[in-house]
Amino acid sequence: MTPAATEAVVEVVRVYEDPGRRSGEHRLLVDRLWPRGVQKAALDFDEWAKDAAPSTGLRRWYGHDPVRFSEFARRYREELDREPGASAIEQLRGLTRGRGRLVLLTATRDVEHSGAAVLRDVLVAGRGK
Secondary structure, three states: OOOOOOEOEEEEEEHHHOOOOOOOEEEEEOOOOOOOOOOHHHOOOOEEOHHHOOOHHHHHHHOOOHHHHHHHHHHHHHHHHOOOHHHHHHHHHHHHEOOOEEEEEEOOOOHHHOHHHHHHHHHHHOOOO
């Protein structure tokens, strides 16, 4: 099934492997911390969505341990249901309406076991809300 013309494609891109901006993209940095070794002027992004990132406590507990990923994802979704995450999600859902592509930029090595992947899934599942 292909997305409707008015729905955005939500994609996760690692900042260190960023192919660069494509036409019609809105690019968000979705990490709470600035990526190591990247100068602010060198990263092409539209917004830094810190409030949509996992809390410092949750990020430290997780430690990017894939064994903890399912519990991390559950706890992160709970955070996104509370403020300030809930407001950030509502704003991001607004960006997914009527856009061509929403790019979630992250510095994590394991993109599929990351907060950015959970955020992508939350945004895609929440379309139409």
